[in-house]
Each structure stands twice: as C-alpha cells, then as structure tokens.
Amino acid sequence: MSVQTAVLVLIDIAPGSRLWGFSRYILGKFPFRNIPGLIFCKVLGSGFEGGFSTKPSLTKQGFFCVFDTKQNAETFQQSAPIVKAYSSHANEFFVATLYPYSSRGSWSGFSMNNLSSPPANEPIASLTRASIRPFKAMQFWAKAKPAEQAIKAASGSILTAGLGEAPYFRQATFTIWENLKSIDEYAQSGAHLSAIKAAYGEDYFSESMFTRFKVSSASGVWQGKHVQIP
Incomplete structure (x- = not known):
C-alpha cells in the first residue's frame, strides 16, 4: 500500500485578482487535470474572514489534494x-x-489510508469535513459557532480555517496544533465535545471524514498570522 500524502493550500485573493479568484469556483478541478499521482482533489471556499461561518468569504479560499506518494506531492507543491498561479494572485x-x-x-466516497504513526511531540493537523443533512443544518450551526470560538481560545492552537464545498451544507474545518496533547485537550472538552456528541447522537x-495528520511542512500566512513548520 502506497503512502498517501496530502497538500492543503489556503489563499486570500489579492484585491486586483478578485475576478481570477471567482473563476476558480467555475473551473473547479479542471486546472488540476493530468497532475501526476493526484488521486483526490477538492477546490474549496471559506467562511467570513477565513472562519467557520454561514456567511462566505469573498476572497479567502483553498484546495485540498491527495497524492499517491510523497514524491508526487512534493513535486506538485514545488513546481505545479x-x-x-494561486501564489501569484494571493495577498496571503x-x-x-x-x-x-x-x-x-x-x-x-474517498477514504484515506492510515499508515504513519502519530508523532510524539510534533505539530498535528486535523481535517474534519461533513455533508450536513438539510433538516439538521440549523441544529448543526447552532453548535458550530461556540466550537469555533473555543478553538481560538484553546492552548496550543497554531492555525484554524473554515472551508467548504458549498455554503451551509458541505463544510470542513482545518486546524494545526502544537502537539497531540493540545488537540486532544480541545477535542475532549467544552463546546467541541458537545458538538461532536450532538452530531453523532442526532x-x-x-457523510463525514475525520483525519489527523503529521505535519511534514507548513509555511505561509493565513488570517495575518505567519506559520513556519519545521
């Protein structure tokens, strides 16, 4: 079994490139065709100011790709x-x-392999995505906002982004944490724990996918914050 490697990119479109940014939603995955080793791809929007919100951002967006090998992922990141194009049109x-x-x-319908072991004391990333049942959307969003506020106050939080394929019903959250302890403390307490119990219980x-990652590398700016790992 090959080692899957994911690449996640977050962008705040520059003021002079708004039309280009909007075109990303129209083109969707078309610009990603014929990329070596690419096995999964999603072009994503973001919530207001890059958070997890029913109000979409007009400038913040991103994409999530999974490759069959580490080598193909690195080649894509460095030279695709x-x-x-995204970098040249980005403010962040x-x-x-x-x-x-x-x-x-x-x-x-795509599931990720679980091949690497959790790092003992290194940064951890988490991707949580869900297709929300329409008749459950109001209950979901009532729980979502307190959980997002809790992330901002949580110890060990490095980065957080609210993402989605479609407003209101197909949502995702991406976060990076200092280590396994910090993400577990957040996940197992307070508003987040309440939201998870409600989501499963009700x-x-x-469809949903909950994935944790070892962060091989992370760099750039998001919501005005500079991040560099390692």
Whole structure:
C-alpha cells in the first residue's frame, strides 16, 4: 500500500485578482487535470474572514489534494503551474504537506489510508469535513459557532480555517496544533465535545471524514498570522 500524502493550500485573493479568484469556483478541478499521482482533489471556499461561518468569504479560499506518494506531492507543491498561479494572485498564501495517521469516514466516497504513526511531540493537523443533512443544518450551526470560538481560545492552537464545498451544507474545518496533547485537550472538552456528541447522537451528517495528520511542512500566512513548520 502506497503512502498517501496530502497538500492543503489556503489563499486570500489579492484585491486586483478578485475576478481570477471567482473563476476558480467555475473551473473547479479542471486546472488540476493530468497532475501526476493526484488521486483526490477538492477546490474549496471559506467562511467570513477565513472562519467557520454561514456567511462566505469573498476572497479567502483553498484546495485540498491527495497524492499517491510523497514524491508526487512534493513535486506538485514545488513546481505545479496551478500552485504558482494561486501564489501569484494571493495577498496571503499558506501551504502544508501532510501525512495521515488516523482517518475514519469518507469524502465523496474517498477514504484515506492510515499508515504513519502519530508523532510524539510534533505539530498535528486535523481535517474534519461533513455533508450536513438539510433538516439538521440549523441544529448543526447552532453548535458550530461556540466550537469555533473555543478553538481560538484553546492552548496550543497554531492555525484554524473554515472551508467548504458549498455554503451551509458541505463544510470542513482545518486546524494545526502544537502537539497531540493540545488537540486532544480541545477535542475532549467544552463546546467541541458537545458538538461532536450532538452530531453523532442526532445523525447530523449524511457523510463525514475525520483525519489527523503529521505535519511534514507548513509555511505561509493565513488570517495575518505567519506559520513556519519545521
């Protein structure tokens, strides 16, 4: 079994490139065709100011790609024309290379391998995505906002981004934490724990995927914050 490697990019489109940024949603995955080793790709929008919100951002967006090998992921990140295009049109640009070590569920039928072991005391990334049942959306969003506020106040939080394929119903959250302890303390307490219990207990989602990653590298700017790992 090959070692899957994910690349996540977050962008705040520059003022002079708004039309180009809007065109990303129209073109979707088309610019990613024929990329060597690419096995999964999602072009994503973001919530207001890059958070997890029912109000979409007009400038912040991103994409999530999974490759069959580490080598193909690194080549894509370093030299793919689409990555360079996003960077050249960005006011803020952030990119992370990630190795999954724990994943359950699926995203549009795609499931990630679980091959690497969790790092003992290194940065951890988490991607949580869900297709929300329409008749459960109001209950979901009532729980979501307190959980997002809790992330901002949580010890060990390095970066957080609210993402989505479609407003209101198909949402994702990406976070980076200092270590395993800090993400577990957040996940197992307070508003987040309440939201997770409600989501499972009341069947909020028609499909979901919860994945944790070792952060191979992460660099750039998001929401005005500079991040550099390692």
